Amino acid sequence: MRYYYAIFKHNKNTVQVEFPDLSGCVTFGDDWDEALENATDVLAAWLANAEPQFVHKPSSFKKLSKKFSNEQIIPVALDEKILESYEELKRINIIFPSRLLQRVDEHRTKTGLKRSTLLKIATEEYLQKQKAR
Numbered sequence: 001m002r003y004y005y006a007i008f009k010h011n012k013n014t015v016q017v018e019f020p021d022l023s024g025c026v027t028f029g030d031d032w033d034e035a036l037e038n039a040t041d042v043l044a045a046w047l048a049n050a051e052p053q054f055v056h057k058p059s060s061f062k063k064l065s066k067k068f069s070n071e072q073i074i075p076v077a078l079d080e081k082i083l084e085s086y087e088e089l090k091r092i093n094i095i096f097p098s099r100l101l102q103r104v105d106e107h108r109t110k111t112g113l114k115r116s117t118l119l120k121i122a123t124e125e126y127l128q129k130q131k132a133r
Contacts (some may be wrong), residue, residue, distance in 0.1 A: 001078070002077070002078040003058065003061065003075045003076055003077045003078060003079050004021055004022065004023070004058045004060060004066050004075070004076055004078070005018075005019070005020070005044075005073050005074065005075055005076070006018065006019050006039050006063060006073070006074050006075075006076045007020060007064075007068050007071045007072070007073060008032075008035060008039075008071070008072040008073075008074055009071060009072075010072075013017075013028065013030070013033060014028045014030060014035075015029050015030075015032055015034075015035035016028045016035075017027060017029070017035050017036075017038065017039040017042075019042075019043065019046070019076075020058050020059065020067070020068070021056050021057070021058055022043075022046055022050070022054070022055070022056070022074055023054060024046070025042060025043065025046040026042070027041075027042040033118060036074075036076070038077050039074075039076045040076055040077070040082065041079075042082040043076055043079075044078060044079055044080055044085075044086055044096055045082075045086045047078065047083060048087055049086065050084050051077035061073060061075075072081075094119075098107050104118060104119070111120060121130035
């Protein structure tokens with residue numbers, strides 16, 4: 001599991017969060033729980049959209065504790081599902097046999113999924129099975 005350390009600063013009305021290894025990756029919350037939830041989200045969003053040259057390896061706790069000796073340093077795990085939700089989408093055109101497309105539509109109607117979501121899930125599962133071989 002990947003994670004980055006964040007600095008949590010408690011102010012009078014908010015909890016501010018900053019990731020010192022990721023320039024500009026900041027958020028806040030009205031309380032501790034909201035700040036942690038927002039930190040998880042902003043970490044994924046920042047990493048999904050950052051130019052590669054700005055993504056640095058996480059500093060060690062020891063290094064950060066020297067620099068931020070009076071602050072709360074908390075590891076925040078990178079939530080892969082949130083990261084995926086921020087990934088850039090690409091539109092493609094595909095051709096399916098009409099009978100197969102009808103089966104796809106019947107299944108997605110039952111599950112409430114969009115075509116693209118169902119095809120994405122099916123592709124991921126297929127590739128995972130191929131990788132396991």
